[in-house]
Each structure stands twice: as C-alpha cells, then as structure tokens.
Amino acid sequence: MISVAQALAHIFDLVAPLPGEEVALAEAAGRVLATPVIARRDQPPFPASAMDGYAVTGADARPGALLRVIGTSAAGRRFDGSLGPGQAVRIFTGAPVPPGAERVVIQENVTRDGDTITLGDPLDASTHIRRRGADFAVGERLVAPRRLSPADLALAAAMNVPGLTVHRRPEVAIIATGDELVMPGESPGPDQIIASNGFALKAMVEAEGATARLLPIARDTEASLKTVFALAEGADLVLTIGGASVGDHDLVGQVAAELGLEQMFYKVAMRPGKPLMAGRMGGAAMIGLPGNPVSALVCAQVFVLPALRAMQGLPAVPAPRVTGILASDLPANGPREHYMRARLSGGRLAPFEYQDSALLTVLSQARALVIRPPDDGPRKTGDKVEYLPL
Ligand SMILES: Nc1nc2c(c(=O)[nH]1)N[C@H]1C(S)=C(S)[C@@H](COP(=O)(O)OP(=O)(O)OC[C@H]3O[C@@H](n4cnc5c(N)ncnc54)[C@H](O)[C@@H]3O)O[C@H]1N2
Numbered sequence: 001m002i003s004v005a006q007a008l009a010h011i012f013d014l015v016a017p018l019p020g021e022e023v024a025l026a027e028a029a030g031r032v033l034a035t036p037v038i039a040r041r042d043q044p045p046f047p048a049s050a051m052d053g054y055a056v057t058g059a060d061a062r063p064g065a066l067l068r069v070i071g072t073s074a075a076g077r078r079f080d081g082s083l084g085p086g087q088a089v090r091i092f093t094g095a096p097v098p099p100g101a102e103r104v105v106i107q108e109n110v111t112r113d114g115d116t117i118t119l120g121d122p123l124d125a126s127t128h129i130r131r132r133g134a135d136f137a138v139g140e141r142l143v144a145p146r147r148l149s150p151a152d153l154a155l156a157a158a159m160n161v162p163g164l165t166v167h168r169r170p171e172v173a174i175i176a177t178g179d180e181l182v183m184p185g186e187s188p189g190p191d192q193i194i195a196s197n198g199f200a201l202k203a204m205v206e207a208e209g210a211t212a213r214l215l216p217i218a219r220d221t222e223a224s225l226k227t228v229f230a231l232a233e234g235a236d237l238v239l240t241i242g243g244a245s246v247g248d249h250d251l252v253g254q255v256a257a258e259l260g261l262e263q264m265f266y267k268v269a270m271r272p273g274k275p276l277m278a279g280r281m282g283g284a285a286m287i288g289l290p291g292n293p294v295s296a297l298v299c300a301q302v303f304v305l306p307a308l309r310a311m312q313g314l315p316a317v318p319a320p321r322v323t324g325i326l327a328s329d330l331p332a333n334g335p336r337e338h339y340m341r342a343r344l345s346g347g348r349l350a351p352f353e354y355q356d357s358a359l360l361t362v363l364s365q366a367r368a369l370v371i372r373p374p375d376d377g378p379r380k381t382g383d384k385v386e387y388l389p390l
Pocket residue numbers: 176177178180181193194195196197198241242243244245246247250272273274275289290291292293295357
C-alpha cells in the first residue's frame with residue numbers, strides 16, 4: 001500500500017493541463033484563465049472626479065473662497081476648456097477633471113448662488129481626484145493561471161478585453177458498478193439499493209469546472225463493464241465507483257486491465273478509501289473509487305478534485321488544509337491516514353462517533369474531514385488538527 005501523498009503524485013502524473021479555448025467574457029465565470037489578460041487602456045483614462053461637486057484650482061481651495069462657475073463636466077461629457085484662478089467647474093462623479101483644476105470640493109461644502117459659489121469651512125483634506133491609470137495602466141496584466149472570479153471578469157471588461165483564453169473543461173465519465181444498484185425512482189428488488197454516489201460525484205466535479213456524464217450502471221459482469229467503459233470514450237477522466245475491492249464480484253480492475261489500463265497503483269493507506277486504483281486508459285486518466293459512499297466521496301475530495309484543478313492548469317497541489325481545534329478527545333489512529341467526518345462550528349471540530357464509510361447521513365451533516373496522520377497518537381480536546389472543509 002502506498003501513502004496518500006504518493007497516490008496523489010501518481011495521479012498528477014496521469015493528468016496535464018488541457019488546451020486553451022476562447023470564451024466570451026459573459027461565459028468565463030469560474031473558468032481557469034490560460035493566458036494573461038493585458039489591459040488595452042488606462043483606467044481611469046483621464047484624471048477623474050471621485051465626487052459630485054466643484055473643480056477648483058489648488059490656490060482657490062480655501063474656506064470662504066468666492067468662485068465663478070464657468071461650465072459643467074459630467075461623466076461621458078467633459079468640460080471643453082481649462083480652469084483659471086477664481087473659477088470653478090461644476091463636476092460629477094466619474095467626469096474628467098479639467099486642466100488647471102487640482103481639487104474637487106464636494107457640493108455639501110459649497111453654497112451656490114446663481115453662477116457664484118462660496119467654499120465652506122473646513123474643506124476635506126482629499127483632492128477627490130483619481131489620477132489617470134490609478135486603477136491600472138495600459139499593458140498591466142491579470143496573470144494566468146487563475147480561477148476567474150466575478151471581480152476578475154469586471155477587471156478584464158474594464159481592460160477592454162471582450163474574450164478570454166481559458167483551459168478547456170475536463171470531461172469526466174462516471175460509471176457506477178454493481179448488480180445491487182438501481183437508479184433513484186426505480187423499484188429496487190429485495191436485495192437492491194439505490195445508486196447514490198454518482199450524483200455526488202457529478203455535483204463535485206461540475207462545481208470544480210468539469211463537465212460530467214453519468215453513464216448507465218454497469219453490472220458485475222465483464223460484458224456489462226466493457227459496454228459501459230466503451231461509452232466513456234472521449235472522456236479526459238473516467239471515474240468508476242465500486243467493484244474495486246477483493247470480492248468475487250469486484251471486476252473493475254480486471255476488466256479495465258483487459259481494456260488496456262496501465263495501472264499506476266492499487267490500494268492506498270487511507271481510511272476510508274483503501275481500495276483506490278488509478279492508471280491510464282487510452283487517452284484518459286482512470287480513477288477507480290471504492291463503492292462505499294463515504295469512501296468514494298472522500299477519495300474524490302482528496303484525489304479527483306486536485307486532479308481536475310491540475311487539468312485546468314492550476315497548480316498540482318493537494319486539497320488545501322485548514323487548521324482547527326478539536327472539540328473532543330480522540331483515540332490513537334491506526335496505520336492508515338484517517339479522514340474523519342466532523343461537525344464544524346466556530347473553528348471547533350467535533351468528529352462524529354460513527355465513522356462507518358457507508359453512512360451518508362453522517363457525511364451530509366459533516367462540514368469537515370479531520371485528518372489523522374498514520375499512527376497519530378491520542379488527541380485531546382483543544383489540540384490543533386488539520387482538516388479539509390466540506
Ligand atoms: N475482505 C475485504 N473486504 C473488503 C475490504 C478488504 O480490504 N478486504 N475493503 C473494504 C473497503 S475499505 C471498502 S471501501 C469496500 C469497497 O469495496 P468496492 O470498491 O469493491 O465496493 P463494492 O463492494 O462494490 O461496494 C461497497 C458498498 O458500497 C455500495 N455501493 C457501491 N456503489 C454504490 C453507488 N454507486 N451508490 C451507492 N452505494 C454504492 C455497495 O452496495 C456496497 O454496500 O470493500 C470493503 N470490503
């Protein structure tokens with residue numbers, strides 16, 4: 001059995017950043033930028049007023065000054081002239097500041113009578129003028145790779161860049177396996193249960209920027225598994241669920257090998273998730289997840305999501321860990337890295353008493369996976385531990 005870190009390193013070896021594609025700004029949310037966005041202009045493109053008020057010269061910006069209003073500068077329509085001593089220009093937020101003006105006095109600090117204004121006392125210390133290029137200058141970059149946030153899209157738009165190059169979305173095929181499974185809404189036989197894991201996996205990989213194909217359930221026969229594997233053709237990543245262990249009906253590894261799987265590893269020193277396998281299958285990476293619902297979903301957190309990030313050009317790094325405080329004592333851990341389902345409130349982690357890897361109710365209430373290193377000693381309430389947020 002290999003360690004979690006070794007298994008993840010193998011999985012990163014199986015994947016590479018997918019090529020870039022052009023998308024319109026309006027379609028780019030959440031995508032990973034592949035090439036930098038380069039500003040095509042300065043922002044603001046001129047010295048701009050930050051307030052509604054009056055533009056005045058530096059010398060005139062003193063309490064009690066009496067000034068004549070000689071024009072108006074509005075956003076989108078500038079005052080076509082310059083400003084001299086004793087003069088003021090009515091100005092609005094976002095409007096170009098006329099040459100000669102060094103301050104904007106907010107209108108709350110001004111008394112106006114016809115075309116004459118008197119400045120109040122005291123005046124603001126700020127000039128209320130945004131210098132040209134204060135936000136960004138032509139040539140400045142939004143660097144790649146990065147997952148595009150709403151603010152990034154606004155920034156690219158302001159840079160006058162209407163389309164972006166982003167990494168192609170990974171295509172993920174998800175194959176549930178097992179004679180005992182039927183789809184939700186169907187009528188299960190007396191020995192059957194409802195296939196549930198695929199729905200969580202689909203949601204997880206889509207939230208990470210991939211597209212997912214939930215393929216028909218493969219039965220525990222070579223023929224059925226081969227048929228469904230064939231449907232995964234074209235995917236960048238094939239995820240199987242179940243059939244990974246040592247039982248007589250656990251055929252996934254064997255059938256995948258017959259179909260050309262170059263297996264990188266089988267079995268990881270983790271709990272849950274021990275019977276994990278991964279390899280290369282034709283043009284795709286293949287990750288064989290254990291069937292127990294919690295095992296499948298924990299393995300997805302620890303391996304599949306980091307792999308999808310790497311495929312989208314983000315750094316190939318483990319799932320980010322956070323430090324929290326234990327809200328209860330824990331016994332010593334065994335030889336496998338344990339990912340314990342836990343409640344999380346105010347940074348305090350309360351692992352559930354029942355950690356059976358079949359319990360979806362517990363997983364659905366959990367907000368964290370507390371990570372116990374292999375052979376970690378007993379832990380006390382108040383100890384610091386690392387966890388993966390869920
Ligand atoms: N003798 C041993 N038995 C088992 C070992 C072992 O080392 N020696 N490992 C155990 C561990 S750990 C796990 S995890 C499971 C994983 O086994 P498989 O990957 O072969 O999974 P299955 O046997 O197919 O299923 C396990 C369990 O999960 C249910 N399942 C499967 N697929 C789904 C699905 N899509 N949705 C919902 N539930 C699913 C399945 O019905 C079983 O109850 O093996 C242990 N055994």
